[in-house]
Amino acid sequence: MESIGVLLACPMNSYLEQQLDKRFKLYRFWTVPDKSSFLASHKDSIQAVVGNAAAGADAELIEALPKLEIVASFSVGLDKIDLTKCKEKGIRVTNTPDVLTEDVADLAIGLMLAVLRKLCESDRYVRSGKWKRGDYVLTTKFTGKKVGIIGLGRIGMAIAKRAEAFSCPISYYSRTEKPEIKYKYYPSVVELAAHCDILVVACPLTKETHHIINREVINAMGPKGVLINIGRGPHVDEPELVSALVERRLGGAGLDVFENEPYVPEELFGLDNVVLLPHVGSGTVETRQAMADLVIGNLEAHFQKKPLLTPVV
Amino acid sequence: MESQPPQERSEQPTKEVPHVLVMKPPPLLTLFEDKFISTKFQLLKAWESTLPLDQFLTAYAGSVRAVLCSGASPITPHIIQLLPSLQLVVTASAGTNHIDLNECRRLGIAVTNAAGVFSDDAADAAVGLLIDVLRKISAAHRFVRHRLWPATGDYPLGSKLGGKRVGIVGLGSIGSAVAKRLEAFGCTVLYNSRKPKPWAPYPFYSNVHELAVDSDALVVCCGLTAETRHMINRQVMVALGKQGIIVNVARGAIIDEKQMVECLVHGEIGGAGLDVFENEPNVPKELLELDNVVLSPHRAVFTPEGFMAACDQVVANLEAFFEHKPLLSPLIDE
Numbered sequence: 049m050e051s052i053g054v055l056l057a058c059p060m061n062s063y064l065e066q067q068l069d070k071r072f073k074l075y076r077f078w079t080v081p082d083k084s085s086f087l088a089s090h091k092d093s094i095q096a097v098v099g100n101a102a103a104g105a106d107a108e109l110i111e112a113l114p115k116l117e118i119v120a121s122f123s124v125g126l127d128k129i130d131l132t133k134c135k136e137k138g139i140r141v142t143n144t145p146d147v148l149t150e151d152v153a154d155l156a157i158g159l160m161l162a163v164l165r166k167l168c169e170s171d172r173y174v175r176s177g178k179w180k181r182g183d184y185v186l187t188t189k190f191t192g193k194k195v196g197i198i199g200l201g202r203i204g205m206a207i208a209k210r211a212e213a214f215s216c217p218i219s220y221y222s223r224t225e226k227p228e229i230k231y232k233y234y235p236s237v238v239e240l241a242a243h244c245d246i247l248v249v250a251c252p253l254t255k256e257t258h259h260i261i262n263r264e265v266i267n268a269m270g271p272k273g274v275l276i277n278i279g280r281g282p283h284v285d286e287p288e289l290v291s292a293l294v295e296r297r298l299g300g301a302g303l304d305v306f307e308n309e310p311y312v313p314e315e316l317f318g319l320d321n322v323v324l325l326p327h328v329g330s331g332t333v334e335t336r337q338a339m340a341d342l343v344i345g346n347l348e349a350h351f352q353k354k355p356l357l358t359p360v361v
Numbered sequence: 362m363e364s365q366p367p368q369e370r371s372e373q374p375t376k377e378v379p380h381v382l383v384m385k386p387p388p389l390l391t392l393f394e395d396k397f398i399s400t401k402f403q404l405l406k407a408w409e410s411t412l413p414l415d416q417f418l419t420a421y422a423g424s425v426r427a428v429l430c431s432g433a434s435p436i437t438p439h440i441i442q443l444l445p446s447l448q449l450v451v452t453a454s455a456g457t458n459h460i461d462l463n464e465c466r467r468l469g470i471a472v473t474n475a476a477g478v479f480s481d482d483a484a485d486a487a488v489g490l491l492i493d494v495l496r497k498i499s500a501a502h503r504f505v506r507h508r509l510w511p512a513t514g515d516y517p518l519g520s521k522l523g524g525k526r527v528g529i530v531g532l533g534s535i536g537s538a539v540a541k542r543l544e545a546f547g548c549t550v551l552y553n554s555r556k557p558k559p560w561a562p563y564p565f566y567s568n569v570h571e572l573a574v575d576s577d578a579l580v581v582c583c584g585l586t587a588e589t590r591h592m593i594n595r596q597v598m599v600a601l602g603k604q605g606i607i608v609n610v611a612r613g614a615i616i617d618e619k620q621m622v623e624c625l626v627h628g629e630i631g632g633a634g635l636d637v638f639e640n641e642p643n644v645p646k647e648l649l650e651l652d653n654v655v656l657s658p659h660r661a662v663f664t665p666e667g668f669m670a671a672c673d674q675v676v677a678n679l680e681a682f683f684e685h686k687p688l689l690s691p692l693i694d695e
Contacts (some may be wrong), residue, residue: 059513059514059515101513145491150521150522150523150546150547151521151522151523154496154521154522154523154546155491155492155496155498157488157492157546158489158492158493158496158498159490159498161485161486161488161493162489162491162493162498162499162502165485165486165488165489165664167490167493167498167499167655167657168487168493168498168499168502168503170656170657170658170660171493171499171655171656171657172499172503172656174644174649174656174658174660175649175656177649179641179658180642181433181641182391183642183658184391184392184660184663185660185663186660186663186664186665186668187660187663187664188664188665189481189482189485189664189665189666189667190485190489191481191482191484192481209541209545210545210546212545213461213541213542213544213545213546214481214485214542215481221407229366262605267642309510309512310511310514311510311511312505312510314508317505317506323498323502324502324505324506325498325501325505325516326501326504326505326510326515327506328496328497328501328516328517328518328519331496331515331516331518331519332495332496332518332519332520332521333518333519333520333521334520334521334524336518
């Protein structure tokens with residue numbers, strides 16, 4: 049398979065890169081001085097694209113690669129891949145579900161605890177050397193808080209399971225109600241927001257869910273509400289969120305994703321009720337290895353004409 | 362010079378309402394004083410007097426039958442001696458290491474603590490600290506706030522919580538609340554306690570060293586006693602290993618802090634989440650430089666809900682005592 053050309057959209061994992069290099073003819077897209085002339089001269093050699101949450105395969109790239117057979121994403125999210133175009137052209141698409149579910153759910157709970165119990169703020173306070181006796185600051189109890197989940201897929205369910213161990217009542221919004229699920233369903237995000245203390249975004253990013261957290265939802269959450277986003281930056285109308293936090297119309301936020309990564313609105317840096325992470329949802333040694341193995345496994349299966357491990361299209 | 366204790370100057374209470382001595386106000390009292398207004402007792406606030414404590418007690422606390430204490434005002438044999446009528450010690454904390462329990466037992470003085478009411482918050486903080494250390498939440502938050510993300514690119518990878526073997530040191534109210542939470546994350550829970558707990562479905566280890574050998578992380582939830590002082594020492598930490606994490610929401614002195622700092626600085630353990638220290642509010646300055654530790658100023662139980670529940674429990678115990686009813690949370694010898 050060393051002659052099969054694989055285009056790696058951006059740097060994502062050195063183990064993955066190594067493995068791709070060993071098994072295929074690897075092209076590192078970000079090292080190319082002129083992308084369009086590169087594509088023009090290599091269009092017949094590239095049969096696979098490996099993308100992630102930052103860069104995938106849009107219509108333009110797909111059109112430029114007539115020999116493209118498979119797009120393997122180093123992520124579970126597919127928002128950077130033009131799925132319609134792939135279906136049209138018979139291009140296979142794979143992602144990395146299940147292996148990262150636990151890490152993302154763990155991080156969602158970690159963010160809830162960090163925001164409510166002010167863990168990052170406490171750490172900063174102690175490191176400043178200013179801790180003195182008699183400095184009593186109360187933080188917000190997490191146990192028993194109502195958790196509202198947008199999107200009750202694998203990650204949403206894993207978040208629910210963890211929050212239940214903290215006696216948190218669970219409610220959710222989903223495209224359709226799931227009658228077999230015992231959690232309370234709300235038919236709209238605004239209603240869900242009005243009835244929970246902590247709102248978590250755990251759904252895929254699509255045209256429908258773009259800016260699913262907007263001013264109306266933020267207003268419904270209220271000045272004690274806390275937003276946790278472990279989905280995609282564009283799920284949230286970011287300027288609206290920033291002004292709500294700065295003006296204290298919203299109680300707090302734990303954000304792993306942003307509309308324009310790696311840029312984070314600087315107005316958030318000075319707030320003690322906000323925790324900001326550099327998109328580390330699946331960022332553990334164990335999980336990234338499992339994700340990389342899944343990408344390699346899918347590519348090998350495809351080129352060996354075996355069934356794909358985790359096909360989406 | 363004083364002619365009356367501070368109380369009587371301002372409030373003119375009736376002689377029938379008994380006093381509860383408070384030598385220094387616990388955080389509970391400072392933050393929620395109005396919750397301590399009762400028809401069954403009144404507070405005798407030693408700290409408001411200009412007299413040195415010993416003199417104050419001799420002058421005004423001779424008939425005091427109950428004292429409300431905390432870490433800042435320990436109940437030592439010396440203090441007990443100055444309170445000849447003492448029958449009840451109430452502490453506004455779960456911890457009782459600041460009370461000479463042997464002396465109280467010897468003299469038939471009952472002790473109550475704020476057991477149970479702080480367990481959820483303490484457990485939440487412990488789990489929060491563990492996730493923070495493993496997933497580098499506070500460190501990554503610093504990274505973003507210092508504007509390093511655009512320049513530096515991807516943040517270093519953390520370690521997965523699921524599948525980790527977590528050893529709980531002390532499976533009391535707080536330890537079992539931690540265990541329940543960690544199970545939902547797919548952790549394997551192990552524990553060490555003075556005696557095995559018949560209700561606990563987790564493997565029991567009779568000493569903390571063996572627990573450490575078999576664990577990826579230790580969460581300290583036990584009380585501070587003569588036996589547990591410096592129980593977590595270099596030997597235990599080396600057994601835990603270079604990737605091992607320690608979380609402490611109990612008392613600083615359970616860990617040999619000097620040895621822990623050395624182990625952290627030399628990479629003999631992987632990281633630590635600490636809410637308590639041997640000499641608060643002093644924190645070893647080496648810790649302030651490390652990215653693999655998360656530090657908290659002894660506020661694991663500092664939530665309004667937890668504090669209000671503790672107030673209710675303290676007041677309920679005091680009122681029960683003065684009404685000759687059974688105490689709500691007397692300390693049980695385990």
